[in-house]
Amino acid sequence: MSSLAVGSRSSGTARRNAASVTLLRGMPLAPAVVLLAVFLVGPILYCVYSAFTDMALTGSAGSDFVGLDNFTRAFSSADFRQSVYYTVIFTVVSAIIGQNVLGMVLALLMRAGNRAVRAVVSAIVIGAWVLPEVVTGYLWVAFFGTDGSLNHMLTAIGLSPQNILFSTPILAVSIANIWRGTAFSMLVYSAALSEVPKEIEEAAIVDGAGTWRKLLSVTLPMVRRSIATNLMLITLQTLSVFGLIWTMTKGGPSNKSTTLPVFAYQQAFQFSQLGYGTALALVLLLIGAIFSLIYLRALRLGDDPS
Numbered sequence: 001m002s003s004l005a006v007g008s009r010s011s012g013t014a015r016r017n018a019a020s021v022t023l024l025r026g027m028p029l030a031p032a033v034v035l036l037a038v039f040l041v042g043p044i045l046y047c048v049y050s051a052f053t054d055m056a057l058t059g060s061a062g063s064d065f066v067g068l069d070n071f072t073r074a075f076s077s078a079d080f081r082q083s084v085y086y087t088v089i090f091t092v093v094s095a096i097i098g099q100n101v102l103g104m105v106l107a108l109l110m111r112a113g114n115r116a117v118r119a120v121v122s123a124i125v126i127g128a129w130v131l132p133e134v135v136t137g138y139l140w141v142a143f144f145g146t147d148g149s150l151n152h153m154l155t156a157i158g159l160s161p162q163n164i165l166f167s168t169p170i171l172a173v174s175i176a177n178i179w180r181g182t183a184f185s186m187l188v189y190s191a192a193l194s195e196v197p198k199e200i201e202e203a204a205i206v207d208g209a210g211t212w213r214k215l216l217s218v219t220l221p222m223v224r225r226s227i228a229t230n231l232m233l234i235t236l237q238t239l240s241v242f243g244l245i246w247t248m249t250k251g252g253p254s255n256k257s258t259t260l261p262v263f264a265y266q267q268a269f270q271f272s273q274l275g276y277g278t279a280l281a282l283v284l285l286l287i288g289a290i291f292s293l294i295y296l297r298a299l300r301l302g303d304d305p306s
Helices: 002-052 069-075 078-112 117-129 135-143 149-156 169-193 200-204 211-222 222-241 243-248 259-268 272-305
Strands: none
Touching: 002 169, 002 243, 002 272, 069 078, 078 117, 078 169, 078 200, 078 272, 117 169, 117 222, 135 149, 135 169, 135 243, 149 169, 169 200, 169 222, 169 243, 200 211, 222 243
16 A cells, blocks of 8 residues: 555656646746737637627727627628629639649749759749739739830730720739739749659659650649648638738729728728628638638548548
8 A cells, every 4th residue: 555655646746747847848938828819819809809799990989799790791791792702703813723823833844944044933933922012013003004014015016905903903903913922832832843753753754654644643643732732821811912902903993803801991991890890801711711621621532542
C-alpha cells in the first residue's frame, strides 16, 4: 500500500511539474494572445452581435435587437441577389479562370525558359502584384476610359472606340483583378512544378506521351494539391476585393459591378444602416466558407485511395 501511495504522489508531482513547465513556456505568448483577443476576437464577436441589431451610424445612439430581420431583408432583396450574382461572376472570371489558368501558364513558361526570361517575367508580374488596389484601379481606368489607351489603340487600327467601364464594368474590373493577382498563382505553381521529378516526365515522353498528354496525365496530377490550395486562397481573396472595384466603378453603372463587399459598404456607410451592412458581411463570410469546404472536400476525395 505504501508503494502505491508513493507512486501516486510521484505521478501527481510529475503532472504538476509538467503543468508548471507548460505554463512557463506559454507565458511569452500571453501578450500576443491578449492582443489577438482584444483586436481580433473582440471585434468579430461585436460584428456578429451588430448583425442582429438595427444599429445605425446616424440618429439614435442606441440599437435594438432585431433577430434575423436583417438576413430576411437581405435574401428578399433584389439588389442583394444581384450583388451575389456579380460576386460569383467576378470570382469565377477573375480568380478561378483568370488568375488560376494564367498563373499556371506563366509558371510553365518560366519553367521552360532560361534564367533571363524568368527574371524579366517575375519582375513584371510581381510588380503588378505589389501595387495597391487603388493604384491598380486608377491605372485601369486610364486604360479603359473614353480617352484611355485602349481606345487610342483601337482607333489607330481602324476600330470603333469602346467604353468597357460603362458597357461591361464587371468584365473591366475582372481583367484588372487578373492583372493584379496572377503573380500569387504563378509563384505557387512555380514552387509546385519545381518539385515535380523530371525523371517521371522524361519517362512519359519515352512512352510516347506528347506535350499535352504529359501535362494532363503527369504534371498536373502531381501538383493537384497545390492547385486546390491556390484556388481556395485566391477565391477567398477575390471575394473580399473592394478597393479595386470602388476605385474603378464604385459599383456602377446601374449596379452592374456591385459585388457583395461593395453592396455591404454602401448599406453600412452610405445609407448608415450599420447592422444591415454587417449582416451582409456575415453572408459574404458564409459564401467564403462554402467555397473553402468545397475545395477541402475535393482534396479529401483526391487523397482517397478507393
